[in-house]
Amino acid sequence: MEYSELVQRVGWGEEFQFYYQNEEYWISTNKEGYYLTRGKDSFTQSFQTAEELFKEGRIDGETILELWGLVEI
Template identity: 80%
Template sequence: MNYAELVQRVGWGEEFQFYYKDEEYWISLNKEGYYLTRGKDSYTQSFATTEELFREGRIDGKSIYDIWELIEI
């Protein structure tokens, strides 16, 4: 899967688990919005839209796009 496909599929309502630097993360959603959650401590960032999640969501201070090549799905 490439980055554009991930963005598209999240926009369709799919949820994803992935790993970055051997740490688990989740992209999830419910009626309230979209979430980027770190598994080890359940630290969660919340967003109103998929666009906001991919624009504003941060892992180690970087966007998902910036670290895409290091992410394992």
């Protein structure tokens, strides 16, 4: 999947599970916002919009775009 497709589909309300360095992460949404969650300890970052999640969300100090080549869906 291309990064742009992920961004578009999350904007539509789809949720995704992915792995980065063998750790599970989730992008999820509900009526209150969008969430980036690390599976092992449920550490969650919350955002008002999908755009904000992709701009401000961080994994090891990097955005999802910066890590995209290392992400497994």
